[in-house]
Amino acid sequence: GAVVSQHPSWVICKSGTSVKIECRSLDFQATTMFWYRQFPKQSLMLMATSNEGSKATYEQGVEKDKFLINHASLTLSTLTVTSAHPEDSSFYICSAADLPVETQYFGPGTRLLVL
């Protein structure tokens, strides 16, 4: 149980384009989903927390207009990187949790390369 999928697993795009990453909880209802960014050999950096049906809460320093998050249902959250630039290249990981949020279940991650 507690399986989270992420799609795509790999994406290469040109600078200036937008990229959408999907995160789905496959066998449970995820009241809360988290989006992280991870640089090589570093820890996870929380970008935002999203609750189903409400606006995401962004961490300090994360641009809301740059990283659009939508949590439209209890099984799906999306992260859209708008007008991507090479510095946005990173490993993006989502996680999902039900209430009360304790253990998080992680997707396999999406590697984004912006050329």
Add this chain to the structure above:
Amino acid sequence: SQQGEEDPQALSIQEGENATMNCSYKTSINNLQWYRQNSGRGLVHLILIRSNEREKHSGRLRVTLDTSKKSSSLLITASRAADTASYFCATNKTYYAGNNRKLIWGLGTSLAVNP
């Protein structure tokens, strides 16, 4: 933001040996969790220990928690090559009203188990 610090940052052992990783944190917590990440993949939840617990076991894993020292340790006994991964501690504290909690992540320990 990171509040946890793991040590060592990197650990290399032979198969069959025990591996011990430590984690320190700064503020009061509800629980502390350990996660594992294989290279280029998402994270897998290993074990959760609550603030009123001192020790917990799961298979070859043993976790201790010392709230007076704000520290935890993860012991992997009889290690296997397949245990090679990065291990992260994460603390859980209520940051928002209600049940919307986020995890505060440590920097991770990179474990290499040599066959």
